[in-house]
Amino acid sequence: MWRALLALAVVFIMLATTGWTAVRHHGGPRDLFAAELAGWRKARIGGLPLPGATEPPARLAGFFASLGVAQRHRLADRFPLVVGNLNGAPAGLRYRANRIALARALRLERDRTATARLNADGRHQAIRRMHRLAALMRPERQILAFDPAGHGRVAEVLGDLDRAQRISVIVPGVDTHLLTFQRTSRKYSAPAGMAESLYAAERAAAPRTRTAVIAWADYTAPAGVGMDSATGRLAEGGAVRLAALAEALPGTAEVALFCHSYGSVVCGVAARRLPARVTDIAVAGSPGMRAASVTELGARARVWAMRDGDDWIEVVPHLEVGGLGHGEDPVAPEFGARVMSAAGAIGHSGYFEPGTESVVNFAEIGVGAYDGVSCATDGDSCRRDIYGEAAA
Numbered sequence: 001m002w003r004a005l006l007a008l009a010v011v012f013i014m015l016a017t018t019g020w021t022a023v024r025h026h027g028g029p030r031d032l033f034a035a036e037l038a039g040w041r042k043a044r045i046g047g048l049p050l051p052g053a054t055e056p057p058a059r060l061a062g063f064f065a066s067l068g069v070a071q072r073h074r075l076a077d078r079f080p081l082v083v084g085n086l087n088g089a090p091a092g093l094r095y096r097a098n099r100i101a102l103a104r105a106l107r108l109e110r111d112r113t114a115t116a117r118l119n120a121d122g123r124h125q126a127i128r129r130m131h132r133l134a135a136l137m138r139p140e141r142q143i144l145a146f147d148p149a150g151h152g153r154v155a156e157v158l159g160d161l162d163r164a165q166r167i168s169v170i171v172p173g174v175d176t177h178l179l180t181f182q183r184t185s186r187k188y189s190a191p192a193g194m195a196e197s198l199y200a201a202e203r204a205a206a207p208r209t210r211t212a213v214i215a216w217a218d219y220t221a222p223a224g225v226g227m228d229s230a231t232g233r234l235a236e237g238g239a240v241r242l243a244a245l246a247e248a249l250p251g252t253a254e255v256a257l258f259c260h261s262y263g264s265v266v267c268g269v270a271a272r273r274l275p276a277r278v279t280d281i282a283v284a285g286s287p288g289m290r291a292a293s294v295t296e297l298g299a300r301a302r303v304w305a306m307r308d309g310d311d312w313i314e315v316v317p318h319l320e321v322g323g324l325g326h327g328e329d330p331v332a333p334e335f336g337a338r339v340m341s342a343a344g345a346i347g348h349s350g351y352f353e354p355g356t357e358s359v360v361n362f363a364e365i366g367v368g369a370y371d372g373v374s375c376a377t378d379g380d381s382c383r384r385d386i387y388g389e390a391a392a
Contacts, residue, residue, distance in 0.1 A: 032104075033149065036079045043078075045071055053082055057248035060088025076100065085145050087248030091161045098143040105148040106133040128179055135182065145218040152178025153219065155245075156192060158199040159212035167253045168202065168213045168366040170194050170352075171242060173261025173285075174229050176221040189349035191215040197352045198258065201363035209367050212253075216245065222262055229262055230324050232269060232290050239270035247275050256280040256366050257301075260351060261313065264289055265326050271299035280304065280365050284342065284351040284358065285313045288326025294336040302386065304365060305330035305337040306358055306376065308345040331376070338382035341374040 043050050051063045064072060072090070076083045076097035083089050084097035113126040129152075136143055136154065145155040161167070172191045182192035195215035202211045219238030222228035246255055255278045259267035267281050268289025274281075282304040283289065291297045307314060318329035328335045344356030351358040357374055364372035375382035 033081050033147070036082045040079050040082050045075070050075075053086060055088070057088035057244070060086060061090075061248075061250075064089055064093065080104070081147070084143075085147060087244050091142070091144065091157065091250060094144055095142045095157075098146040099137060101146050101148070102133050102137045102143065105146075106130060106137070109133065125179075132178055132181065144214065147218075148178070150177075150220070151223075153217060154178055154181050155218040156181075156195065156215045157212055158195050158215075160210065161212045161214075162250050163210050164212035164251065164253045165210045166202075166212075166367050167249055167255045168198060168211065168362075169216050169242075169245070169255060169257050170198065170214065171216055171238075171257060171259040171263035171266055172221070173263045174222045175224060176217045176263075178217075181215070181217050186349065188352045188354065191217045194258075194260070194352040197354050197359055198362055198366065200354065201359050202366045205360070205363045205369055205372065206367035211367060213366075214245075216242070218245070219266065229287075232265060232323070232326065235262070235265040235269045235290070238266040239273070242266055242270045243273045243275075246278050249277075252277070254279045254368065256282065258362050258366075259283045259286070261285045261348065262287065264330065268297060268326070271297040271301070271303075274299070274301065276300055279368075282306070282340070282362060282365055283330050283337075284345075285311050285348050286326075286330045287313055287316050288318050288320070288328060289330055290320070290326050292328045293334065303330070303337045304340055304361075304373075304382070305335070306340040306342040306345075306351070306361065307331045308342040308347065308350065308358070310346055311348045313348055338386075339376040340382055341376050343374070 037053060040050055040053060051060055072093050076093050077100060080097040080100040084094050084101050109126060109130050113123065118126060142157040143154065144157050145153065147153040170191060172194065176191060180190055183190040187193035188197050192215050195213045199211065199213040202213065219241050220234055222234055228234055249255060257267050257278060259281065264283035264286035265288065267283060268291055271281060278301050281299060281301045284306050286305060289297060294303045297303065317325060318327065319325050320327045330337045331339050340361045342351060342358040345351045345353060345358040350356065353359065361373050364370065370383055370386050373383055
């Protein structure tokens with residue numbers, strides 16, 4: 001009863017401080033994307049129509065495999081927003097398309113800043129956006145997805161995705177968008193920094209294993225702690241996109257998901273629909289996964305959880321009342337996850353800090369070296385009966 005009362009109190013505070021405007025849909029100009037999609041539907045190559053942009057990834061992969069290099073490049077150059085976000089298109093082609101889309105977005109932002117009447121805050125945000133776009137265009141960066149509409153979505157790859165033996169996907173939480181994708185201060189609390197730290201830790205854990213890490217900010221995340229973060233509405237949309245990504249990844253590498261904060265809600269909603277190649281789902285600082293237990297998740301993957309002792313998410317009521325809240329605490333014994341140590345991680349945003357036991361544990365899972373995972377309690381309880389097992 002006290003948990004239900006506490007949950008209702010939290011909801012009341014949210015409504016009183018954030019208002020119903022927190023439920024608004026995040027939108028933005030879609031003209032360029034819509035125009036490209038319309039052109040894609042009408043276009044022909046070799047006299048034949050192009051496949052639908054929503055075709056299954058395997059069908060799209062087969063289509064691109066049937067084309068020559070010049071034909072693929074022409075499509076990327078003509079339809080960069082479509083090709084750059086097309087699950088099933090070759091990773092290298094998506095990198096090329098997104099570089100073109102980023103350059104175009106940067107030009108448009110510069111033109112808008114020069115001609116529009118912006119107040120001081122608007123100009124500051126425009127300059128920040130230009131800096132972020134320019135940073136993403138650096139030659140060494142591999143941008144797997146980019147959508148400039150609204151607050152912007154982006155995904156970046158570290159490593160060779162096509163040759164990887166193990167692939168890790170980082171699913172971040174609230175306030176994730178184009179401008180927060182990377183940070184100078186508190187670097188490892190942003191998706192790009194999280195991926196950099198995890199990639200380095202995986203290479204240290206298994207130098208001979210070819211790994212790739214994806215910083216996946218390619219869904220519409222809640223803005224701050226409000227009604228959107230207390231419900232599963234945005235997680236539903238994110239889960240569809242996450243499952244589509246997992247289905248479209250090249251090769252046969254096993255995949256691990258590392259889900260932080262509200263990102264764990266996305267992973268929980270997606271769990272049932274993920275392909276079998278996703279072998280592990282690890283959550284950190286989770287408000288819940290919209291399930292009462294691992295069994296209720298319906299995941300084929302092993303489910304891991306951790307929480308630092310200083311993480312404020314501990315005081316969030318772990319229950320669901322009328323669609324508000326995200327269910328049982330993943331580190332609670334009754335949930336049934338494999339609970340890992342988060343030693344060294346300070347606060348809600350510290351799980352990917354280099355040198356912490358939390359990121360080392362993530363790396364061990366990412367490379368499949370489960371014997372190296374440190375459990376939250378003494379002994380091997382979180383590693384027990386793991387080899388040869390398909391699910392937790």
